[in-house]
Ligand SMILES: Nc1ncnc2c1ncn2[C@@H]1O[C@H](COP(=O)(O)OP(=O)(O)OP(=O)(O)O)[C@@H](O)[C@H]1O
Ligand SMILES: Nc1ncnc2c1ncn2[C@@H]1O[C@H](COP(=O)(O)OP(=O)(O)OP(=O)(O)O)[C@@H](O)[C@H]1O
């Protein structure tokens with residue numbers, strides 16, 4: 001007897017990819033950890049046992065205990081609470097930086113790859129330039145040269161409006177950190193997208209779209225880009241992890257998110273100064289960062305396999 | 314019905330390649346050389362010839378999908394060879410092509426319905442409200458049910474994809490279609506259905522076809538005129554009846570004698586072409602067929618035979634043929 | 647003699663949201679060593695999926711759910727991916743239907759063939775590359791040494807198809823499965839390929855399963871023809887019997903649709919009216935009944951089974967009680 005299938009909903013490549021992803025244990029673990037990160041980032045303030053800022057100078061540098069599961073830092077702040085709040089920073093930085101970098105990369109890479117010519121040469125030159133400058137140097141320079149003017153400008157706005165938002169130093173931090181990190185992380189995305197677009201541009205279905213008389217814009221948006229995005233998704237997943245590490249590195253150099261806003265990076269850099277005496281202050285944030293970064297990489301690898309079904313067989 | 318739709322003169326296309334173990338040498342593929350013919354409005358002109366002889370290249374160059382290396386293509390008097398993409402775009406709807414390899418010419422991320430809707434909406438051939446009916450109608454024309462609109466190309470069989478490719482070309486309501494092996498993956502019953510559809514459309518709207526195929530029975534059935542190509546050149550061009558009843562070029566005759574018959578008894582004895590098959594990377598001097606021609610002479614090895622009209626509408630490029638019914642010499646060598 | 651490949655009751659289902667839809671519905675097909683069998687059938691009837699199931703290359707969400715396919719003492723349907731990989735190429739050569747999408751666009755065609763040889767035959771790189779050029783020459787590609795360095799998109803449709811053929815033959819398989827391998831080849835090259843395959847068949851006792859719509863071509867190549875319709879074999883007979891005494895109404899319809907060189911030009915060809923039932927929406931009883939001119943009430947009730955045709959070749963079997971009865975009368 002033949003089963004009657006009434007529902008002919010199309011099976012999309014994405015749904016198939018999702019099925020394959022679910023079968024990949026590491027990728028599922030990665031996804032799980034990332035899900036926890038997202039939840040913690042979203043609801044952290046309601047979950048953390050203490051306020052991340054509240055200092056308890058009587059209980060400084062305490063080792064892990066029943067009261068403070070991960071101990072306290074040199075100002076007596078609860079490490080677990082700071083980690084939880086730091087998840088929000090880490091997540092914001094990772095997503096913000098990556099979104100900005102990917103946007104720059106996709107726009108430049110797609111246009112360069114699709115149209116070629118002088119613009120392409122310019123973009124490639126610009127990409128090479130950006131990549132050849134040492135990243136940290138660039139960030140330090142950007143920070144050093146922009147922090148002052150931006151603070152002054154914000155102070156002026158405050159004087160004008162008396163709106164306290166202009167005095168929130170966290171905003172300067174985020175803008176600067178996002179901006180400068182996006183400015184150094186876009187080139188790989190641009191290169192990747194350009195290479196993909198170049199190869200997709202030559203596919204027969206693009207020629208077919210041309211034969212239909214469609215405009216370049218439609219061909220780029222509907223025929224080229226959707227088919228060029230697979231590897232980008234993989235790169236983005238890994239890039240999110242990288243952005244978190246980068247933020248920590250910057251905090252370590254003192255150009256990241258400034259204390260007291262907790263970020264895993266500045267917790268690590270604080271912890272590093274005292275780690276011989278109070279190793280938990282270093283280990284806790286370092287471990288969390290490592291786990292999350294690895295999770296993103298697992299997910300990236302899993303996506304890579306899931307999106308390339310042929311490579312699995 | 315004898316107005317020329319497309320006049321092709323001296324059309325040629327060369328591809329430059331890098332060869333050698335490290336790509337250190339460059340080579341040129343002479344894919345198409347000095348192709349001259351006129352496509353008449355409302356006719357079916359077929360192109361046949363050996364695999365790799367430049368049939369698809371001819372189709373691509375006609376539609377300016379490959380930029381021709383030389384020659385001219387005039388569509389209704391307007392020169393289109395080498396027009397840039399923007400100038401070409403307004404003509405694209407009228408000049409369609411069904412590609413030889415349908416799977417790779419369908420966007421893997423678009424359902425069949427989306428793929429068919431795209432040209433219809435883009436060219437304003439139906440309103441949004443009429444669109445589903447239009448898509449359904451197109452699918453029905455090529456023998457597919459409306460449910461195929463929801464499927465992706467990878468969920469179709471080879472013949473179903475090929476029919477989608479045909480439907481997509483028809484969606485543009487074109488005036489001229491290059492059908493490049495457009496029915497080769499279809500079973501004979503569906504093939505008959507598609508051929509009938511093409512003939513109906515031709516009758517109703519005066520469509521013109523450039524029909525590239527290797528199945529000579531189909532070619533014979535559908536064509537007004539047939540061109541035979543060999544290694545990038547036209548060897549013979551004649552009304553279909555004359556070509557099949559009175560082939561003149563030695564290659565055409567060899568080709569026709571190789572046609573298999575749907576009969577297991579007769580099939581086992583066929584004449585084969587002897588001699589080395591030349592490569593378009595390095596085509597022979599003179600007549601390109603001379604390395605395999607049973608009646609080739611010295612003249613054939615040095616001079617390119619002229620493109621002559623030996624009977625009304627019957628063109629041949631062969632030193633040995635200057636009048637119908639008679640060879641200038643017989644195959645004695 | 648036991649058959650080289652013995653497919654029994656093969657069923658293949660497509661997983662859909664509303665439940666599985668059956669594409670291949672109980673195919674029985676046996677292929678002897680050195681035999682060549684032509685498979686013809688309506689577009690979309692499951693020919694490609696049947697063959698892909700034998701080598702474990704069914705697309706996602708499509709599975710062989712029943713039956714068996716014995717090949718050299720093993721059931722191909724039960725082999726794991728590793729074993730199947732070994733079977734592919736070295737024991738079963740496969741020529742895919744879509745050359746452009748089956749070739750890797752970023753590897754030169756010579757290297758693709760060589761890769762297969764290195765993997766299947768353990769050849770050294772140089773030897774494999776030399777053999778690849780030989781194979782290209784064997785399938786009639788002029789200038790094979792230069793062409794080995796071409797990218798797939800630089801070849802004509804027919805050349806790509808011949809590259810696929812070369813890859814299918816590369817491992818000297820015992821069974822060659824060719825899925826419409828010559829749709830883009832002109833008659834002279836077709837003849838050359840048919841000769842080549844026939845030679846290998848005679849010399850190495852290679853068995854061939856050749857899916858095609860070209861009835862004229864298959865007439866000259868196959869010993870036997872199986873006609874598929876809607877996922878089942880509806881007629882299975884020696885070549886001569888198919889052409890002399892086509893019995894199933896679908897087979898008859900196919901042969902009637904054939905244009906011939908002698909036929910009148912520009913006339914409408916007869917085609918079988920209606921459309922084939924889609925997988926998952928097949929009628930009970932004979933799947934051809936809705937389109938069949940000879941259908942009687944009983945046709946819509948029971949699925950007909952293959953039965954010998956009285957008065958024809960003893961190996962001529964057809965799944966149509968109406969026609970077998972008529973032949974007996
Ligand atoms: N990945 C898929 N998902 C869903 N349906 C599919 C998929 N692949 C094939 N089908 C359907 O299964 C049926 C059988 O497909 P198959 O490719 O075996 O046909 P075929 O006999 O080879 O036809 P053709 O001669 O046109 O190549 C078709 O109706 C097709 O639409
Ligand atoms: N993009 C390309 N780059 C290099 N060479 C090419 C390209 N396209 C086609 N060729 C070459 O041009 C010649 C003619 O190819 P074409 O595709 O026109 O042949 P065809 O007559 O359509 O053959 P078939 O019947 O096999 O499809 C071939 O030798 C082919 O290798």
Ligand code: SF4
Pocket residue numbers: 562563564600601602603604606607608609610613618630631632633634
């Ligand atoms: S010109 Fe000479 S070689 Fe060419 S086809 Fe005629 S006889 Fe043969």
Ligand SMILES: [Mg+2]
Pocket residue numbers: 368369370413493802803804
């Ligand atoms: Mg071609």
Ligand SMILES: [Mg+2]
Pocket residue numbers: 470471472693694695743825
């Ligand atoms: Mg198929």
